[in-house]
Amino acid sequence: MTVLEINQLKKTIGGRELLRIAHLQVQEGQRIGLVGKNGEGKTTLLRILNGEEKPEEGMVSVQGTTALLPQLKRTDTVKSGGEITAEYVTKAMEAQSKLLLADEPTTNLDTSHVEWVEKELKRFNGALVVVSHDRQLLDAVCDTIWELESGNITVYTGNYSQYIEQKQRERQHQQTEYEKYKYKERQLTNALEQKKQKAVKATKAPKKVSPSEARITGAKPYFAKKQKKLNQGAKAIQTRLEKLEEVEKPKDHAPVKMDLPNERAFKDKIILRVEGLEGKIGDKRLWKPATFFVKGGDKIGIIGPNGSGKTTLLKRILEADEAGVYRSPAMKIGYFAQNLSVLNPEKTILENVSQDSHQSETLIRTVLARLHFYQEDVHKPVSVLSGGERVKVSLAKLFVSDSNTLVLDEPTNYLDVYALEALEDLLREYEGTVLFVSHDRRFVSAIATRILSLEEGELTLFDGDYEAFQTRDQKKERDTTEDRLLMVETAIADVLSRLSLNPTEELDKEFQRLLKEKQALQSN
Structure with missing residues (x-):
């Protein structure tokens, strides 16, 4: 219906x-x-x-x-x-x-x-x-x-994943059609050039005709018909070339390789140490004293319920004189907090993003293109952009800034799914450090190499990605089950040895009980 x-x-x-x-x-x-x-x-x-x-x-x-x-x-x-x-x-x-x-x-x-x-x-x-x-x-x-x-x-x-698969197949088909189009275009262009060259040669006197005879008769008696035919053939090829239906080339993702400040001094080295840091706002305790460290190149997803203190944690890390927070001098931070006041609405997208950036214009344009600002789009003033587009410009500006550590507070809000996936790609390629807060489960899963969890007043750094973090309790349960199964199998072996020496009703009941427990453990 x-x-x-x-x-x-x-x-x-x-x-x-x-x-x-x-x-x-x-x-x-x-x-x-x-x-x-x-x-x-x-x-x-x-x-x-x-x-x-x-x-x-x-x-x-x-x-x-x-x-x-x-x-x-x-x-x-x-x-x-x-x-x-x-x-x-x-x-x-x-x-x-x-x-x-x-x-x-x-x-x-x-x-x-x-x-x-x-x-x-x-x-x-x-x-x-x-x-x-x-x-x-x-x-x-x-x-x-x-x-x-x-x-x-x-x-x-x-669903969405199946939609993306279909879009990828469409893109592959478009790429194939584009390659066919370019092959046919080259084929016709080469044929046209060959026809033109042959037509030019047809105006020359043949070698077997003497110069005096060629002056009297020209090449026409011998080549006129051939030249005309060649010109007609060239015109036909030119018409086919003009009528060849153009196929647009699918947009490629240009790689982004950035020059990061202090790269040698921070890569794979501890750049942030947090020791005994307690989270409090007034008399309210957000988390107990916590200790962890961050290495250069880590991508840390900070997760937890609303009100647990995620933004407070970011601000404590950003404060220069915070007790219990020790930052390496090599660490240069760029911060995103949904604050779009960093943009000048009267300037263009390119002007805003280029301001204070040490990256080349080619790389800046590549980053903007990856966030779907193509060609002349970059010359639009920020004042005409939607909220989501301004968020993308702010992220681009941060991305090409003179920093090697990005601190992002809910960067995915107000972005459409295409912009989200583009941002994921950029952050995966980024060789600096990323600390980010997000409730977008797929975004966290795509980016984070470690998880900083705020749950029930505990601040814990999990050394693994989001998928491993989600299954950590199941793993503990599996480990406990395996330990218990080993104990039951040992007990069964002991009961069997005693039954063989001195069978009793009590031992038989114990044997049956252990067998049932083993079967129950194996079925879990």
Whole structure:
């Protein structure tokens, strides 16, 4: 059953055609992830589907009721972001709408609240259209992806990871078609050049004709027809070359190799020592005294619930005279804290990012291109950019700054999924140190080589990536199970030896009990 249908929808904002959708349907129970770059119109589309905005043209037909989880939650409250989101989600669930529209429902939530929202969306029985930069949520919840680009929507079957696989196949196909196009272009160009050269040679007198005869008759009696034929052939090739349908080359990711200050002095050396550092705000203790160290080149993901003290920890590390924090003189820090005041809105993207950078313009342009600011885009003034685009410019500015250690406080907020993946690629290639706070599970998994965890008042550095951190309790449980299994097998061997010498009912019962325990342990 169709719960929503779009026909010939058109929406224009400020003279710009934002949406033009010929036909689209949402089926009962369908789970759709709506993805697209910042500023493409995802929120506007949700508002149109919910009846809050009207398109200039077209129709949106809805069978049943809709509910919207808005991106911007109310602020006239002392409740936390997680509590407010939970309230919205619960209200939407209770309404039992046929269609739920969710606009970035996990923004500013910690991991536990994100997982709760994910669970509730999976539990929802109606159709769902969700905008989210949380790729793990899109994988867990969605069976369809709508890609919004240049006003049009392309439909992909599957979750986000399957969508990415399909996009990669499309890119590979485009690369193959581009290579075929370039081969054909070279082939026709070479053939054209050969025809032209032969036509030129056809104007020369043949060797067997005397000069006097050539002056009287020219080369025409002998070569005129051949020259004409060659020129016709060249013209035909030229026409084929002009009509050859051009195939655009897929954009390649140029590698980024930066000159980092003090590189020899910090690489793989301890650049930060924290000894007995306690987290307190007034009388409130955030964490007990903690000790850990950071090496040059480490990529440390700082995780924990909202209010646990992650930002406080970053600020303590950044303070020059903080007791218990010892920084190497080789350490040069660049800090990102969602503070976009570092940008001059009257200057261009390139001017902002280049300011105070010692990197070459070629590298700066490469970094900007990796964050999807191509060619003439870099000359746009910052004042015309969306919030997400300004975040990308701020990150680019930090990335090419004169630093070898990046400290990032929630860098993924307000970035679309494409920008997120581009930032991941840049940070993976970055040879300096990175300390970052994030609730984006896939981002942490992609970047972190070590995990700094703030849980229940304990600040602990885990020497391993996020996947190993998540399974650490399971490993402890496995180790405990293996130890217990070894003890049971030893006890069975002892009981068997005693049974062989002096069988009793008590020993037989003990043997049977140990066998059952062994089977239970092996089945876990």
